[in-house]
Amino acid sequence: MAPVDVSPGEVMVAQAAREIQDGERVFVGMRLPLIAFVVAKRTHAPNAVGLFELGIVRDQPARELLYTMGDPPNVAGAVWCARTIDLMGLLQRGDVDAGFIGGAEIDRHGNLNTTVIGEDRTHPSVQLPGSGGGADIASLAHRLIVIMAHDRRRLRERVDFITSPGYGDGPGWRDRVGFPRGGPAVLITTLGVFRFVGGEAVLRSYHTHSSVADIREQTGWELRVADDVHQTEPPSADVLAIVREYDPEGFWTRRGE
């Protein structure tokens, strides 16, 4: 029996944690993935290692909730504290199994925009913050895990600017442009979970508070649905306890993304 009163953020964290395999080296990023790393470490992936692009490698999660990856608790107890170029070098060499990123907009091929809304980069209708390390993770990690809020304005047929490349215009594109590897494996939204098949997002599950019809309504491209589409496995009581112990105020898990 699933616990009641579970936020979309908590469902996303639980799903994101399942994407981390034991022993993997993972670019963790911020917000919900940070909590997913904590959950994975304390459940099925005790040997996962977390990498942070400002220069931190951890084999244990930070003891306190992090608001940014540069908070002092993320350095205390780290096994390596180095430079951005060192961590990015690991990524470019192919030493990073998976990475998490979010975005303002995504298309069916997993291309993400975090730069600008509007056609003209120099005269945006909405100026977004930019790539940070997101485009690097999307370019160079073996596997990309995308987490974002779900609505029609965000899941679009075409994004205005490809900040973090997914599969470009479809299968074969990453090879053509010369990426050595990678591409989105999964898109976890506030409503459901998509897997990428042939370079295209296919709906695999809908969260308990959602449905295939809701997701079709809130998706800006013609939805492809897997034959075995099902309900997303809700977080177990144990997982929820870990999430709520780590983020007791729900700063990241209850901000509606």
Added chain:
Amino acid sequence: MSIALGCSLEPAIPFAFVHELIRQRRRELELIGPISDIAFDMLIGAGCVRRVTAAWIGNVSAGLAHCYRRAMEHGVPNRIEVRDHTNFTLAQALLAGALGAPYLPTRTIIGSDIARANPTFVPSTSPFDGTPLLLVPAITPDLTVLAVQRADGDGNAHLWGPWGVAQEAALAAGAVVILADQVVARDVIASDPNRTIVPGTKVVAVVEAPGACHPSPLQGRYARDHEFFHEYHRATRTAEGFAGWLADWVDGTPDHAAYLARLGERWPALRLTGTPAAEARF
């Protein structure tokens, strides 16, 4: 003038220097930095900036950067030029500068619109194996400003915690200014030379500036003032709100000591004692 700052990414941002640039009404600055958590936003809002070369401009725990948005969307207070980077390409550009190399090749963002939007990047192929590459030209800031825990009077500076792109930015720069939480004797620095981020030979000025990074954190010294970032986010939604924030916190404080005094009880509450590292005998 081009200035690199915020080079450790989210921590150790020299806000005391940023505030002083605003108080002195510096103009036409070219800012260089990866993340800069609200530091670039306030310089843009104050009209100090002509160009930004950055990977990300926003408010890390709160969201979008309102002054950056106003400048880009409405030209308020002035239009600025943006050179989009990623954290990796910016690190490579500064490393090239530090090495005295004209550029470094990369495999990141070769299929991204960033590679086209930033006119300084050059698509290429490897002469060794024919694989596609992007050439990232060197960046050599006129000035790099680092905040550190301690430095001696010659500028030999110890920084612990994440280094981000700080070392490359310092070595690539024409000159370095150090804001030290504490100025210490040379022997303290020389007892642990592996912790030195930049040698004094690059440094033109050392300023003893306790608390220089508030509201960002400095490892082992003070925590991040999360709520201050969130207050800034709420206060700066409008240009008028930003003007009021600036009048309160920057123009309303003659120097950084007055700024810290204005924080009242909130500043000592952020103090950290940290934990000591194991001894390393040299």
